[in-house]
Amino acid sequence: MLHILHPFYLFGLLLAVIPLILHLLGRRRIREKPFSSIYLLKEMKKSTSVWLRIRELLLLLLRILFITFIIIAFSHPLVESPLSFLGKEAPRDVAILLDVSMSMGMEGVFEKAKNEVLRVFKTYNSSDRILLIAFSDRVEGIEEISDRTELIVFLNNLKVTYRATDLLPALGEAEKSLLQKEGFSKRVYIVSDFQKSGLKNVQSVSEGLGKKGIDVYAFPIERDEKNLFFSGYRIEPPFPLSGIRLKLFPELISREEGQNPIELFMNGVMKGAKKQTASRAKTVFEIEPLEAGYRSGFFRTGGDALAMDNSYYFSFYIPENLNVLLVGKTNEYYYLANALSPGLNSPIKLKTIAPEEFSRVNLGDYDLLILYNTKLNGSVKVRSMDFLANGGSVLIVMGNAFKSEINKDVLGGIHIERKMYTEKGFFRVKMVDVGFEPLSDFRDKGLKNLYDTKFFRYFRIESNMREVIKCKNGDPLMLTGNINKGKIVLLPFSIDPEWTQLPIKAIFVPLIYKLTFYLARKQERIPLFNVGAPIKLSFSKEVKEPLFITPDNRKKSPIPLKRMDEVNYILKDIDIPGIYRFVSQQGETIPVAVNTNVKESRLDAFSFEELKTLFPDIKKSEEVKTFTSSGKKWVDLFLFFIVLSLMCLIAELILENK
Amino acid sequence: MRRLDRSYLHYLDPKFISQLKGLDLIARMVVEGFLVGLHKSPYHGFSVEFAEHREYEPGDGLRYVDWKVFGKTDRYYVKVFEEETNLKAYLIVDRSGSMGFGPEGISKLEYVKYLASALSFLLLRQKDAVGLLLFSKKLDSYIAPSSRKNHLNILLRELNKLEPGGETSLSTVLFELAEKIKRRGLIILFSDLLDDYKSTVKALKIFRHKKNEVLVFHILDPTEVVFPYSKDMLFRDMETNEKITVDPKSIRKEYCEKMNNLIKSYKRDFRNNSIDYQFLRTDTAYDRALLSYLSKRRKMK
Numbered sequence: 001m002l003h004i005l006h007p008f009y010l011f012g013l014l015l016a017v018i019p020l021i022l023h024l025l026g027r028r029r030i031r032e033k034p035f036s037s038i039y040l041l042k043e044m045k046k047s048t049s050v051w052l053r054i055r056e057l058l059l060l061l062l063r064i065l066f067i068t069f070i071i072i073a074f075s076h077p078l079v080e081s082p083l084s085f086l087g088k089e090a091p092r093d094v095a096i097l098l099d100v101s102m103s104m105g106m107e108g109v110f111e112k113a114k115n116e117v118l119r120v121f122k123t124y125n126s127s128d129r130i131l132l133i134a135f136s137d138r139v140e141g142i143e144e145i146s147d148r149t150e151l152i153v154f155l156n157n158l159k160v161t162y163r164a165t166d167l168l169p170a171l172g173e174a175e176k177s178l179l180q181k182e183g184f185s186k187r188v189y190i191v192s193d194f195q196k197s198g199l200k201n202v203q204s205v206s207e208g209l210g211k212k213g214i215d216v217y218a219f220p221i222e223r224d225e226k227n228l229f230f231s232g233y234r235i236e237p238p239f240p241l242s243g244i245r246l247k248l249f250p251e252l253i254s255r256e257e258g259q260n261p262i263e264l265f266m267n268g269v270m271k272g273a274k275k276q277t278a279s280r281a282k283t284v285f286e287i288e289p290l291e292a293g294y295r296s297g298f299f300r301t302g303g304d305a306l307a308m309d310n311s312y313y314f315s316f317y318i319p320e321n322l323n324v325l326l327v328g329k330t331n332e333y334y335y336l337a338n339a340l341s342p343g344l345n346s347p348i349k350l351k352t353i354a355p356e357e358f359s360r361v362n363l364g365d366y367d368l369l370i371l372y373n374t375k376l377n378g379s380v381k382v383r384s385m386d387f388l389a390n391g392g393s394v395l396i397v398m399g400n401a402f403k404s405e406i407n408k409d410v411l412g413g414i415h416i417e418r419k420m421y422t423e424k425g426f427f428r429v430k431m432v433d434v435g436f437e438p439l440s441d442f443r444d445k446g447l448k449n450l451y452d453t454k455f456f457r458y459f460r461i462e463s464n465m466r467e468v469i470k471c472k473n474g475d476p477l478m479l480t481g482n483i484n485k486g487k488i489v490l491l492p493f494s495i496d497p498e499w500t501q502l503p504i505k506a507i508f509v510p511l512i513y514k515l516t517f518y519l520a521r522k523q524e525r526i527p528l529f530n531v532g533a534p535i536k537l538s539f540s541k542e543v544k545e546p547l548f549i550t551p552d553n554r555k556k557s558p559i560p561l562k563r564m565d566e567v568n569y570i571l572k573d574i575d576i577p578g579i580y581r582f583v584s585q586q587g588e589t590i591p592v593a594v595n596t597n598v599k600e601s602r603l604d605a606f607s608f609e610e611l612k613t614l615f616p617d618i619k620k621s622e623e624v625k626t627f628t629s630s631g632k633k634w635v636d637l638f639l640f641f642i643v644l645s646l647m648c649l650i651a652e653l654i655l656e657n658k
Numbered sequence: 659m660r661r662l663d664r665s666y667l668h669y670l671d672p673k674f675i676s677q678l679k680g681l682d683l684i685a686r687m688v689v690e691g692f693l694v695g696l697h698k699s700p701y702h703g704f705s706v707e708f709a710e711h712r713e714y715e716p717g718d719g720l721r722y723v724d725w726k727v728f729g730k731t732d733r734y735y736v737k738v739f740e741e742e743t744n745l746k747a748y749l750i751v752d753r754s755g756s757m758g759f760g761p762e763g764i765s766k767l768e769y770v771k772y773l774a775s776a777l778s779f780l781l782l783r784q785k786d787a788v789g790l791l792l793f794s795k796k797l798d799s800y801i802a803p804s805s806r807k808n809h810l811n812i813l814l815r816e817l818n819k820l821e822p823g824g825e826t827s828l829s830t831v832l833f834e835l836a837e838k839i840k841r842r843g844l845i846i847l848f849s850d851l852l853d854d855y856k857s858t859v860k861a862l863k864i865f866r867h868k869k870n871e872v873l874v875f876h877i878l879d880p881t882e883v884v885f886p887y888s889k890d891m892l893f894r895d896m897e898t899n900e901k902i903t904v905d906p907k908s909i910r911k912e913y914c915e916k917m918n919n920l921i922k923s924y925k926r927d928f929r930n931n932s933i934d935y936q937f938l939r940t941d942t943a944y945d946r947a948l949l950s951y952l953s954k955r956r957k958m959k
Contacts, residue, residue, distance in 0.1 A: 026890075030903060035893040036759035036766075036882055037826075037852040038902050040920075044912050052890070052905050657907075 003634070005076035005090070005184045012071040019063035023056065059655055066648040073641035078184045078634045090634040092128040093183035095174035096120060097167070098158070099192035099221075101136040102531075102600045105160035106306040109223045113191045114155045116219045116621070120189055121151055131177055135170030136163035137198070137532050142173065162308055162531045162576055164597035165198020171205045178214055184634065186212075189621075191219040194606040197599035202614055210617040218611055219621040228260055228304040229253050229601035230312030232528075241347050242292040242318045248285045250299040250312060252276050253602070266297030292320040292347070294526070296579045296591035309601040313579055313593035315526050319347050322520040323365060326352045327380075328372030332399060335495045335503035336372060339512040348516060355380070363387045367520040373399025373494060388486030393519035398459050399494035426454040427471040436468040436480060438514035442507070449507040457499045459492040487519055529594045535571040537582055537590065542567050544585035551578025551594075558582075711735040745786040746803040746843035749774050749813075750835065751820070754794040755897035756852050758822030759879050760940060766877045767822045769940040770848040773875065773947050777846065778813045780948065786844075790816055793831040794824030803843070825897040828853040832861035842869045846951070851876050851924060859927045872933040875947060876924060878917075880939050885913045 004010065035041075078090045096117055104110045117132070124130055126146070132154060134141040140161060145151045171188070178186045188209065192198075209216055234249040254260050259275040264285045272285045296315035304310070324340060326333055333352070340350045353361060355374045363369065369387055371394060374380060384394055429451050434440050442450065450469075460475050465488075467476035479490040493499045502508055529535050535548070535558075548556045548571045558569035569582070574594055582590040611618050714723060714734035722736040751774055757767040774790070781788045782805060789803030790813050801816055828849060839845070845865050851858055851874075865872045887906035894901050921937055928935035936950040 030890050030892050032892045032894055032901070033761075033887075034759070034896050036756035036850060036879070036896055038893050038895045038900060039852065040913060040916050041893060041902055041904055041909070043916065044909050052903050052908075055905065055908070 001080040003078040003080075003184045005078060005182065005636070007075060009071060009075035012074075013068060015071065016064045016067045019060055019067065023060045055655060059652060062648045062652040062655070066645050066652065069641045069645035069648060073638050073645065076184070077637045077641070079637055081635050087636045087639045089125070089127050090184055090636040092124065092185040092187070092634065093131075093178055093181045094120075094124065094128065094185075094187045094189060095131045095133060095178055097170050097174060097188060097190045097192070098132060098134050099136075099165060099190075099195075100134045100140050100158055100160050101165035101195065101198060102160065102162050102308050102596055103165060103193050103195045103223070103306070103603060104221070105308045106223045106227075109193065109221055110160050113219075113221045114158075116191050116221065117155065118148075118151065120191075120219070120621075121145070121148065129181060129183065131174070133170050133173055134158050135167065136161045137166035138163070138169050139173050160308070162596050164530075164532055164600040165192070165195040166201070167192070167199050168201045168205060171202055175205055175209060175212070175214065179212060186214045188214055188216045189219055190216065191221065193221050193223050194218070194611060195600065196604045196606055197597075197602070199606060199611075199614055206615045209615070216615045216618045217621055218608060218615070218618050220605070220608060220611075223603070223605070224305050225603045225605070226304060227253075227306050227309070227601055227603045228301050229306075229309040229598065230299055230301070230595075231598050231601075233299065233312060233314050235316060240290070240295075240316055240318050242320070243289045245289055246287050248287065248314075250283055250285070252283065252299075252301060260301055260303065263300045264297060265300065266295065271297070290318050292318045294318075294589065294591050296593060298579070298593075306601070306603070309596045311577065313577060313595055314528070315579065315591040315593045317526060319517065321347045321349050322367050322516065324348055324350050324368045324370060324516065324520070325361060325363070325366040326350060326370045326372060327355055327358050327374050328352070328370070328397075329354065332494065332496070333370075333372040333397075335508075336370070336397065336512065339503075339509045340516065358383065363392065364390075366392070368393050368395065368516060370395045370397065372397045373401045375401050385483070388488065389484040391485040393487040393489075395515060395519055396488065396490045397495055398490070398492050399496075402459060426456050427458075427473060427475075428455070429453060429469055429477065430472040430474070431470040433466075433468040436466070438511070438518040439468060441514065442510075446507050446510065449505055450511075453505050453507075454501045455493060455499070457493060461490070461492045463490075465490065489515060489519060526590060526592060529574065529592060530597045531574055531577055531594060532597065533574065535574055535580060535592055535594065537569045537592070538566045539569070543569065543588075546582060546584045548592075549581040549583060551576055551580065710738050712738055745781075746789065746841060747777075747781050747786050748789045748791060748803065748835075748839060748843055748845050749777065750791045750793065750832075750845060750847045750849075751817075752794070752826060752828065752847075752849035753792050753798065753820055753822055754824050754826035755822050756826060756850055757877075759850075759882070759896055761879070761881055763879075764940055765822065766850055766879055766940055767820065769877055769938070770875075771817050771820055773938075773944055774848060775814055775817055776944060776948065777951060778810055778817075780951070782807075782810050788813060791835060792816070792820060793835075795827045795830070797831055797834055797838075798824075800838070822896075826853045829857035829861040832858070833864065836861070836864045836868060839865075839868075839870065843871070845870050845872045847872070847874045848877060849874070850878055850882075851920075855920065855923060859924070859931070862928070862933055863931050866931055866933060872928075873951065874924075874928060874933060874935045875950075876921065876935060876937045878921075878937070878939055880941055883914070883917055883939060885910045885917075 076090075079086070098113060098117055100110070104113060121130065130145045132141075132143050132145050132151070133139055140163075141154070141158065143150075143154050145154065167190070171190075174188050178188070206216065229252075231251045231253050233251060236247040236249070237244070240246050248264065250262055250264070252260060252262055254276060259277050261273065261275055262283050263273045264271045264287075266287070271287055274283050274285070276283045294315060294317050296313070298311050298313040300311050302310050326337060326340070330352070337350065337352060340348050351366070358374075359379045363383060363386070369384065369392060371380070371384065376384065376396070388394060432439055432442075432447060432450055434442070434447075455471055455477060458471070458475065458477060461479060463476075463479060463481075465476075465479040465481035467479055469476065469478035471477050475492075477492065479492070481488050481490075495503050497504060502511075527536075537558075542560070542562075546558055546560075546569050548558055550556060556571055558571045561568040561570055571580070574580075577594050577596050580592045580594055582592060606614075608618075608620060711724060711727060712735065714736050718736050724735050724737050727733070727735045751767075751770055753767060757770065758765050760766060760768065778788050778790075785805050787803035787805040788809065790799070790801040791797060792799040799816060801812060804812075826849075828851065832847075835845075845862075847862070862872055862874065885906060887904075887910075890903065890905050892901055892903050925935050925937070934950060934953075936947060938947055
């Protein structure tokens with residue numbers, strides 16, 4: 001077998017025609033000369049034209065060979081041969097990609113993978129260049145391996161991570177590294193369980209590898225597809241309140257037969273243990289009423305081969321009482337007031353007053369001011385602005401009291417140009433901005449409910465506020481903005497069945513709750529995070545000397561990032577699941593739950609045939625054995641051809657001087 | 659005469675001579691130049707010498723009266739010269755195509771023309787009969803030997819119109835000449851001897867066999883001796899028009915060896931057969947040729 005390391009150089013072989021051209025031109029230039037008698041010349045056999053012609057042809061041949069050999073030498077031809085004296089042994093380049101993602105943590109799987117790496121390593125020589133890249137959803141480690149001891153040390157130090165699989169970064173690194181090498185045999189060996197979720201983006205790199213002369217070999221590590229893991233949890237009521245019993249629903253995905261244990265731990269104490277029989281059966285844990293504040297815990301299961309995803313961490317917040325002042329007429333705010341009065345245990349303490357009483361109320365006692373169909377003029381406007389300036393929030397619900405041309409530029413910088421829009425028929429919601437926090441928790445069903453809601457009447461608003469719900473003709477149905485430190489939400493319609501179906505829709509109460517909690521600033525939302533993604537917590541003001549305490553009790557400082565009216569605290573390199581605690585100088589501790597990636601837990605591997613759709617030229621690991629078992633070495637014939645060219649040169653000089 | 663000494667030496671230089679016009683002038687100049695040079699040489703001459711005076715007797719030609727003696731003595735004396743032998747010299751000139759070769763100076767044939775003219779002049783001056791034979795493949799022209807005064811003009815005219823051409827067949831011609839020349843004499847051959855070596859020697863041996871004295875002037879161009887070419891050449895034979903492509907660099911050494919061997923062989927074989935041999939390059943001064951003639955002439959005395 002022959003391989004050319006720099007085939008582009010072979011274009012230089014065209015230079016070999018130069019001696020031929022010079023030869024042909026030179027022949028034409030031989031001058032005729034009269035000579036007295038050529039009989040002496042004829043007597044010399046080698047001086048005859050035949051000899052001369054042969055000599056010339058020999059010279060021509062030697063010159064062509066000289067150029068040819070030189071060019072071939074610099075193109076570095078490699079030949080698979082046991083005759084190593086022909087030249088220097090050509091080094092091969094290989095990048096071994098070893099999967100250390102969580103799915104490899106199944107019993108015995110990682111050991112199998114390491115053994116495959118050792119087996120592959122044996123097939124290479126000391127002159128070969130071997131790069132070992134450990135990867136999960138990132139490059140975990142990268143090492144040039146030159147001997148077996150070094151490899152064993154590296155492998156021993158490797159551990160399976162909690163991270164998900166993403167082959168792309170490691171493949172990119174391998175490609176970059178191999179392209180820098182001037183080797184002739186470039187290979188990527190992927191030792192992995194080929195988790196489907198981790199190979200979605202690789203096509204952008206994998207399809208080009210073949211063209212770049214890089215062969216890809218798959219070393220699939222077989223493993224059990226059965227796994228127990230939690231896909232999430234649910235809490236009832238959805239807005240946990242102090243003083244009422246809570247129900248926690250762990251969502252266990254079971255691929256195991258029989259009964260699977262589930263345990264609930266909160267504050268380090270087991271709160272219950274149950275067994276789930278069927279994969280879709282629901283398990284519920286009821287817990288005693290909790291006081292207001294942040295709460296965290298985890299569910300645990302066990303008995304499967306992959307133990308790393310057997311715990312599911314969660315945290316939630318139980319708010320304290322919220323004092324809400326509703327200004328309006330009793331007969332108008334009926335629906336809204338009902339929504340805000342869930343019962344005795346509700347943290348929302350609602351106070352309703354008529355607009356005339358507004359000037360006599362101490363606004364400092366309230367967290368949220370709701371102006372229901374109340375004209376924003378005179379003292380109402382002044383007091384509302386003061387309230388907003390002090391960090392309070394206002395929900396404005398418009399109604400018949402608002403008329404055209406009145407109440408322009410009602411609140412600070414917010415410009416409201418309004419005109420009531422009524423038409424025969426109705427409008428539905430067209431757009432919901434789920435980036436707006438109170439709307440972000442609504443999923444398919446909730447959103448569908450909102451989209452189905454008919455609006456018969458509303459005020460057409462033109463303002464510089466953010467429009468978070470729009471109807472079909474593009475008019476806003478919910479607007480939000482900030483004035484000073486306060487938040488404001490504007491509903492350009494009355495919460496009344498004559499105006500809209502909203503008060504009789506299922507989403508109405510949750511929506512009002514969400515809006516209330518959001519505006520009252522009492523509920524800190526704690527998003528769920530996954531291993532591998534950074535933790536990001538947002539605060540409306542800067543927190544002094546914040547710290548994260550990791551589940552293994554290490555202290556880490558988050559990176560503050562100021563954005564508009566909030567400060568984000570970001571903690572990167574989240575490698576282990578568990579409860580991370582955000583601690584500030586003010587003494588507040590917020591538990592943040594970090595779980596392993598559900599996609600990684602959902603074990604589903606590519607078969608070799610399926611892999612071919614991603615890597616068109618991928619080969620099986622068995623072919624590696626065939627390749628290396630020949631016992632031959634790849635020899636670089638550079639020096640061999642240089643010697644040949646020098647021999648041609650010497651022969652040419654000798655022949656020329658004869 | 660002293661004033662002329664040095665300038666006459668020029669006339670022995672072939673290159674200089676080739677610039678002059680008129681063979682008679684050239685012949686005279688060469689010979690004069692040669693003789694002037696001889697005064698300093700060990701050769702004292704043998705030419706038609708003054709022998710003695712005797713009293714005038716009726717019947718003597720008036721042109722032999724020595725008027726200087728009459729002026730001094732008031733008596734008529736005539737000069738008596740020593741009579742020369744009745745030597746017949748045959749100048750045999752090879753006029754084949756190869757003799758026309760002379761890429762960087764005068765051609766071999768021109769060299770021969772001047773040399774033959776000078777020799778004719780010298781020979782006739784000492785009353786020897788001189789004949790001229792021109793040949794290439796066969797005998798082209800034959801002028802019978804004569805020592806008459808106007809014979810020089812005939813010879814020079816013939817030499818003057820001499821042009822190279824034709825192939826050489828030296829041995830054939832020499833055999834033919836050997837038959838033609840009945841009376842023994844001096845055979846002077848001018849040729850490049852670029853012919854079959856053995857038959858050439860064999861043919862000349864016949865002249866010796868017939869008791870003739872033979873003097874061979876082997877004329878070659880310096881180019882033929884040193885073969886100074888460097889680039890590849892396509893040589894055309896001037897006699898046969900045959901062509902050959904040659905890389906001179908590769909064969910120079912061997913060619914020169916062969917040429918030198920040829921010259922040496924001629925020299926050796928001619929000496930063994932009592933044939934005088936003089937190798938001349940066309941850049942050789944004429945005195946060497948004339949000296950070799952004189953040397954030969956002395957031997958014949």
